[in-house]
Amino acid sequence: MRRQAQLAGSLIPAVALGSIACGGPAPNHQAAQRAAAPAEATPLLIGVDFRGPESVRYDPDQDVFFISNVNGGMSSKDGNGFIMRVSAARPDTGLVFVRSGQGGVVLNAPKGLAIIGDTLWVTDIDVVWGFDRHTGAPVAMVDLRPLSARFLNDIAAAPDGSLWLTDTGIEVDPRGRIPVGGDRIFRIGAGHAVTVVAEGDSLHEPNGITWDAARRKWVVLPFQDLQSYIFLLDSTGMTRLPVMPGRGQFDGVEALPGRKLLVSSWGDSAVYLVTDSSSRRLLTGLVQPADIGVDTKRGVLAVPLPNRDEVQYWKLSLR
Numbered sequence: 001m002r003r004q005a006q007l008a009g010s011l012i013p014a015v016a017l018g019s020i021a022c023g024g025p026a027p028n029h030q031a032a033q034r035a036a037a038p039a040e041a042t043p044l045l046i047g048v049d050f051r052g053p054e055s056v057r058y059d060p061d062q063d064v065f066f067i068s069n070v071n072g073g074m075s076s077k078d079g080n081g082f083i084m085r086v087s088a089a090r091p092d093t094g095l096v097f098v099r100s101g102q103g104g105v106v107l108n109a110p111k112g113l114a115i116i117g118d119t120l121w122v123t124d125i126d127v128v129w130g131f132d133r134h135t136g137a138p139v140a141m142v143d144l145r146p147l148s149a150r151f152l153n154d155i156a157a158a159p160d161g162s163l164w165l166t167d168t169g170i171e172v173d174p175r176g177r178i179p180v181g182g183d184r185i186f187r188i189g190a191g192h193a194v195t196v197v198a199e200g201d202s203l204h205e206p207n208g209i210t211w212d213a214a215r216r217k218w219v220v221l222p223f224q225d226l227q228s229y230i231f232l233l234d235s236t237g238m239t240r241l242p243v244m245p246g247r248g249q250f251d252g253v254e255a256l257p258g259r260k261l262l263v264s265s266w267g268d269s270a271v272y273l274v275t276d277s278s279s280r281r282l283l284t285g286l287v288q289p290a291d292i293g294v295d296t297k298r299g300v301l302a303v304p305l306p307n308r309d310e311v312q313y314w315k316l317s318l319r
Helices: none
Strands: 011-013 044-046 053-059 064-069 082-087 094-099 113-116 119-124 127-132 138-143 152-157 163-167 170-173 176-179 184-188 194-199 206-212 217-222 229-234 237-242 250-256 260-265 270-274 279-284 293-295 300-305 310-316
Touching: 053 113, 053 119, 053 300, 053 310, 064 113, 064 300, 113 152, 119 152, 127 152, 163 206, 184 206, 206 260, 217 250, 250 293
Parallel strands: 053 293, 152 206, 206 250
Antiparallel strands: 011 310, 044 310, 053 064, 064 082, 082 094, 113 119, 119 127, 127 138, 152 163, 163 184, 170 176, 184 194, 206 217, 217 229, 229 237, 250 260, 260 270, 270 279, 293 300, 300 310
């Protein structure tokens, strides 16, 4: 039996929904079902049409979630990746929005998502693609192979319109996660010029990244084992923000009003609420939760579980 997601904070379950209809042939997966444990702690599970969902980004203008699907190995250049667009009002309805092999697009293992203007940006191992967020048509491709990018992961929009993204400095194969070095944070600016903002082993395999408007700092999550802190980065340097002791492997991060952060952890199978002075587990029992997203209209947290082909939706009620 699959492990239950346990309630360890102030969260209210989202209403239960059905499976998502996917454009084109649907992957042959069975819908995952979960027994109530207890009923007030049971999230929505969707397991039919996702294939390794890795990142969720909410588009408030269209009221949709974009969800990247690796659909293969995390480091595999297999041309199997795709991006889904899912209604936030009705997450039981959605379509494949961008599919590798159509319109000259090659998506291998798409991960982090960011929106600037009318463009949806996505990282994919060593390149970054831009798509029209209304039509899915490709509008840009930024090649980071000349900079020896190894594992482009999360990506976030900056106030100045630039993009910041992490290179976790790993490769993933059947043996597991293999550190290969090159831990970096890149910035893509005007004219798609790429610069290195930070680099080195002290980043501890950077994964999630987001701009925290309240602190006016970047939040960067180390994915390395056993880390019990996350990074705050600005022009003066990098400081550490403690997270309650655990097993680390932090992945997704969302900044909320009031200097609050939501942080997912593979090592703890959890989502944390982190403030300047404290942290606590909101959810536990989540199998390797990846790059989370928040529906800011309804206060719903979407948690992708790539190794279960599932996305869970939780109604937030943070105090």
